[in-house]
Amino acid sequence: MKSDTGVSGDGSTSLATLTRREEECFAREHPRSRTLAERAKEHLLAGVPMHWMAKWPGGFPLFVAEARGSRFTDVDGHEYVDFCLGDTGAMSGHAPEATLRAIAEQAARGITTMLPTEDALAVSEELTRRFGVTRWQFALTATDANRFSIRLARHVTGRPKVLVFNWCYHGSVDESFATLEAGQVVPRRGNLGPPVPPSETTKVVEWNDLDGLEAALAPGDVALVLTEPALTNVGIVHPDPGFHDALRGLTRDTGTLLAIDETHTICCGPGGFTKAHGLEPDVVTIGKPIAGGIPAAAYGFTGALADRIADSIELEEVDVGGVGGTLAANALSLAAMRATLDEVLTDEAFDRMIPLAERWTTGVEEAIAETGVPWHVTRLGCRAEYLFGPDRPRNGTEAHAAGDFGLERYMHLHALNRGVLLTPFHNMALMSPATTDADVDRHTEVFAEAARELAS
Numbered sequence: 001m002k003s004d005t006g007v008s009g010d011g012s013t014s015l016a017t018l019t020r021r022e023e024e025c026f027a028r029e030h031p032r033s034r035t036l037a038e039r040a041k042e043h044l045l046a047g048v049p050m051h052w053m054a055k056w057p058g059g060f061p062l063f064v065a066e067a068r069g070s071r072f073t074d075v076d077g078h079e080y081v082d083f084c085l086g087d088t089g090a091m092s093g094h095a096p097e098a099t100l101r102a103i104a105e106q107a108a109r110g111i112t113t114m115l116p117t118e119d120a121l122a123v124s125e126e127l128t129r130r131f132g133v134t135r136w137q138f139a140l141t142a143t144d145a146n147r148f149s150i151r152l153a154r155h156v157t158g159r160p161k162v163l164v165f166n167w168c169y170h171g172s173v174d175e176s177f178a179t180l181e182a183g184q185v186v187p188r189r190g191n192l193g194p195p196v197p198p199s200e201t202t203k204v205v206e207w208n209d210l211d212g213l214e215a216a217l218a219p220g221d222v223a224l225v226l227t228e229p230a231l232t233n234v235g236i237v238h239p240d241p242g243f244h245d246a247l248r249g250l251t252r253d254t255g256t257l258l259a260i261d262e263t264h265t266i267c268c269g270p271g272g273f274t275k276a277h278g279l280e281p282d283v284v285t286i287g288k289p290i291a292g293g294i295p296a297a298a299y300g301f302t303g304a305l306a307d308r309i310a311d312s313i314e315l316e317e318v319d320v321g322g323v324g325g326t327l328a329a330n331a332l333s334l335a336a337m338r339a340t341l342d343e344v345l346t347d348e349a350f351d352r353m354i355p356l357a358e359r360w361t362t363g364v365e366e367a368i369a370e371t372g373v374p375w376h377v378t379r380l381g382c383r384a385e386y387l388f389g390p391d392r393p394r395n396g397t398e399a400h401a402a403g404d405f406g407l408e409r410y411m412h413l414h415a416l417n418r419g420v421l422l423t424p425f426h427n428m429a430l431m432s433p434a435t436t437d438a439d440v441d442r443h444t445e446v447f448a449e450a451a452r453e454l455a456s
């Protein structure tokens with residue numbers, strides 16, 4: 001939107017000129033994707049299977065032929081290093097061996113029956129080891145894991161409201177699509193057809209604002225605080241030292257439940273940020289990567305909360321309580337979860353992935369220093385990101401203000417044309433167990449080239 005960060009200097013090669021050059025290159029190099037994108041306009045809304053896929057830079061999305069490990073190939077035969085990894089859905093690396101084997105074996109033995117399989121026990125035991133909360137339920141998406149946690153929290157506490165932090169993202173959960181404008185809770189820009197004004201359901205507080213949090217929790221009408229342990233969906237925004245202790249203290253003091261959404265922050269280690277930093281949430285939610293890309297999610301409660309929930313629901317009515325999903329906890333998802341957790345996203349895998357993100361961060365840092373672009377880079381476990389501003393944001397508002405739609409599109413398209421895919425709508429990179437030093441170094445090279453052009 002603004003593209004006025006001053007990085008394109010005297011205007012001799014403006015951002016618009018550079019972007020046009022990249023768009024022409026993209027169109028020229030991807031004739032097959034372009035043809036498919038044209039054909040797609042006939043029977044797909046906006047020419048894409050998910051509307052937001054229209055937002056990829058380049059004028060049309062790449063069509064994928066095959067994805068394996070840390071890389072994928074498009075239908076025109078170009079290979080890419082994939083740092084997007086399905087926005088964490090493929091953090092295991094694409095098509096991991098162990099998950100493939102489990103899927104094939106389970107699919108041949110039945111995919112869904114509405115009855116439990118033994119894998120559910122193994123997965124819940126492993127999730128308990130990792131995250132500390134002890135009683136689990138399954139869903140197919142992180143969105144649903146969050147949605148159901150909110151519903152159950154309202155049910156057991158008898159309180160109407162949910163509290164989220166400004167510029168959070170927890171999936172397509174109505175209660176979380178709110179932002180602060182002049183201190184008022186309003187629908188987030190782009191929020192389509194909200195069922196009620198979000199101020200009726202939701203309180204929004206700035207991340208790291210403990211006074212605001214205390215004031216919002218004081219009336220005792222908040223059922224649940226739902227948060228990522230570090231924001232990852234408006235750029236990475238870390239918690240201040242002491243923030244989590246205070247958050248836990250304030251929620252406990254006011255009888256408010258605390259849910260930690262680890263869907264992205266599992267990048268911090270096998271038990272996510274929760275384990276890495278000794279958090280003590282009442283609820284943990286997680287989706288995306290835990291089944292190697294097969295739809296699967298989980299939400300877990302402390303034993304005390306699980307008892308409260310179970311005791312408060314009539315067996316006769318348990319099937320119509322608004323916590324649903326006919327295909328949730330299906331045998332295929334559970335087999336994929338078990339294999340992915342036990343054999344792919346292992347403790348040892350994180351020992352390799354986190355140093356790769358450190359390498360990525362150092363490479364970007366050096367290029368920023370060399371070229372003088374007024375940006376900075378930050379890291380959270382095996383995830384890293386550069387932001388268009390010199391200073392680390394302390395909250396969602398500051399992080400959002402550092403966004404630059406035009407500059408971001410240029411950086412992403414420049415990288416794509418050179419065989420590197422970044423997470424869209426951010427400048428984020430995620431490492432998988434299959435990612436290599438060479439993959440990381442390729443990004444550094446491409447990033448430095450783009451930064452040099454912008455700075456010249």
Ligand code: PMP
Nearest residue numbers: 141142143169170171261263264
């Ligand atoms: N929680 C967080 C923290 C997320 O980042 C996302 C998606 N980006 C979700 C939940 C929702 O995931 P899904 O779209 O797979 O339901």
